[in-house]
Amino acid sequence: MPKTIGILTAGGDSPGLNPAIRAIGKTAARAHDMQVVGFLDGFRGVMENRTVRLDGDMLSGILTRGGTILGTSRDKPHRMEVGGQVLDMTGAMIDNCRQLGIDALVCLGGGGTQKNAFRLSKAGMQIVTLPKTIDNDVARTERTFGFDTALSIATEAIDRLHSTAHSHHRIMVVEIMGHNTGWLALGAGIAGGADVVLIPEIPHDIGKVAESLLARKSSGSRFSIVAVSEGSLSAEGAATRAELRKKRAAAESPKEKSERTQALRAFEASRSDSTARLSRELQDLTGLESRVTILGHVQRGGTPSPVDRLLATRLGAEAVQAVADDDFGIMIASQRGEAVRVPLEEVAGKRRSVPLDHPWIQTARQLGMNLGD
Ligand code: F6P
16 A cells, blocks of 8 residues: 655744655655645644645645745644643544554654654654754754755845945844744854854853944944844843743642743743844943844745755655655754754754854854854
8 A cells, every 4th residue: 555644844934844845745756656645734734634635736836935835833732722722632633644544744843843743753653854944953953944045034134234234334233033042143144244143052241242342443343233143142131041941840830830931931021122122232332323123034934045945855855765664753854965864852852052162153253253252
């Protein structure tokens, strides 16, 4: 019997998802005579049995399209809102897949999706995952698809901010996506020639940032570009967050855990205008006029770059090969240019942050960029 593969895309969308879906569909049909069914809107579609047959017509013309033709959501199988209640739907989802004759589920997503897929795998589903996110922070893979496209968009934004910063002799603070990791801000900061780059991995001291901007002014540069990851924190902020996380991890009852989760959420919410505040503080400390640009979801939109298309296509084709080999509970990673199978347990619940001795950090320092420390 030819196998049937189910595919879903979950978490924030990312350029490269459609090329990956296309690669899975075409490889399954052409190299293995398998069928492919798409679930709509992430794990919710599996729970609600909402499917679409991914045949030639559906796959045609999607290589260059951003987003995901399947739709996405951040729903979790083990904590899904159903009829006003939050329920564990893992068993129901596995039953649905059985009834649909799905032999393997390929889940395309970032860190959260890897965790959810691992849970399903432990519950008995035959799972293969692919790493996608513009944040580039999935463990055990050197690249996630979506990152390259977002890097180009963020770099172009910095390029464009240069000319207006120069004309008005201003500080331009640009907020770049990356709630927990700074790959995108650091990469775009270096590629775009930012003067300051602030990332979550390096808690910053605003006094030192201001000093570096004043030093630029003294040396005759009358404008500066400050690239900030949305998750970057001051040293005090980082200490508060670490403490709140520690307390939540040490909670002894579900009630305590929920209270401490609320406290952590309140802290994150209080940071919602942190880039605007940073800009105001820099303006006050330096006496230089400052403006803020928040790139937001523009970074995730539009056509995937050739690099992302190539990566997503290679990983997608290898995912089908893994299904053909009956190799499950794995993610297809990119390591040294190869599509490599890694156990999901080495990926789930882990995050790939920028190592403090990463060559990009060294390069930034060699160039005299200020990293806030
Ligand atoms: O994980 C990808 C990402 O784009 C992050 O960089 C960002 O913090 C987050 O998603 C935004 O999520 P949403 O689209 O749900 O607001």
